[in-house]
């Protein structure tokens with residue numbers, strides 16, 4: 001199926017989010033949409049999926065104009081979308097999830113699960129998805145949940161699949177598997193529209209690349225172009241993809257995690273006897289496959305999880321004794337991993353979100369009165385410095401693009417007077433230009449003498465930012481290593497192999513290769 005978006009325009013108040021966008025997706029190709037945060041990619045896809053109506057322009061399928069008044073029309077026309085936040089119900093099985101929302105009704109109007117189960121098996125075998133129709137969604141790893149979403153779209157005969165930042169939450173191995181699945185889908189005639197900020201992935205699979213900047217198509221790029229060339233096509237300037245930093249100058253500030261244990265409600269050890277030190281002037285990166293206790297460790301530092309054992313000490317003070325609000329007010333900068341759940345209040349304005357934990361503090365409040373002029377000036381300054389693309393700081397934060405929401409939260413946390421900075425997945429969903437900026441801001445906090453803890457599943461980010469790396473596996477620290485540790489060794493440690501054994505195994509493999 002050939003798909004054409006012609007002259008698509010979408011306006012939100014004074015903002016032109018899509019400005020006469022033309023894109024042609026040829027049958028059986030992977031078409032990447034590249035663009036900085038807020039460029040208008042998701043808006044365009046929401047129009048294609050029938051979620052928004054365009055103000056101008058047309059959608060053509062095989063040269064015939066179509067009109068979608070909702071996603072149902074788009075699905076019927078052969079368009080499928082896998083959203084960034086999966087829309088699956090955790091307590092359903094795979095087959096139930098696939099059956100849900102479309103028509104295979106059996107006797108007495110119940111869902112035809114036998115048919116859904118058969119569909120899951122057929123598609124799973126055809127594309128090598130390895131998905132059990134009777135598995136419960138909540139028991140599946142994120143990568144498998146995503147494959148269920150893809151099966152769901154394919155079961156409705158999607159000929160064009162929209163993947164919106166599909167690898168943001170995947171492990172490197174799951175990412176490689178998804179890229180392979182995309183190639184297979186293409187080989188069998190499905191077209192894919194891929195939105196991603198990860199240039200390596202674009203280069204690995206895309207046949208065509210359209211670059212969007214500030215709502216307009218600014219050109220196409222070749223998948224053969226280098227990452228640096230693609231990066232500058234996206235943001236319209238040279239981008240430095242390496243993190244620049246001098247040798248660390250350690251200060252007397254000290255953050256100590258000692259024998260920290262965090263347990264789940266049923267007593268399972270999520271963080272298991274972790275001991276780590278971070279000096280002022282130093283970045284400790286915590287590496288590991290998602291789900292190995294990193295999240296719970298940061299939540300314990302924030303105070304949203306109780307310590308089952310151990311202690312947290314910041315400059316001699318027992319942090320573990322303070323309430324969350326007191327930790328935040330007294331100098332903890334904290335960026336959570338899931339920005340939309342834990343980092344902001346969607347119905348509040350951008351300005352309100354930018355002072356979320358400080359609204360009653362000097363200089364934003366005097367006594368019981370808030371000081372709107374001071375707040376506005378502060379937020380305007382942050383907006384400019386962090387390049388948060390907004391129409392007005394008094395709009396709801398939910399109207400911002402995903403990347404701009406992340407920048408607003410980072411602005412709030414990094415601009416505080418800090419004693420300790422803890423950042424999880426700092427650049428998830430950010431474009432390359434913003435990544436460069438956020439990395440340099442994290443490094444400048446370190447250079448100010450603040451202890452910094454970064455949790456990231458992106459190995460490039462870990463290696464670029466870290467002065468030392470702690471690798472976590474099953475809640476424990478497998479080892480603390482310098483950033484020049486070979487990636488193969490880090491990879492093995494992330495699978496739980498201790499440092500000396502990982503080094504020996506890598507050395508053996510190299511020897512055999514000779």
Ligand SMILES: Nc1ncnc2c1ncn2[C@@H]1O[C@H](COP(=O)(O)OP(=O)(O)OP(=O)(O)O)[C@@H](O)[C@H]1O
Pocket residue numbers: 012015017035036037038039040041042043044389390399400401402403404429
């Ligand atoms: N419902 C809405 N109301 C008002 N403005 C909106 C709405 N949806 C999107 N926008 C604005 O439209 C612009 C484009 O946003 P969009 O989400 O399409 O960007 P994007 O290219 O997907 O960015 P990102 O890479 O950050 O996800 C942004 O400035 C955003 O604030």
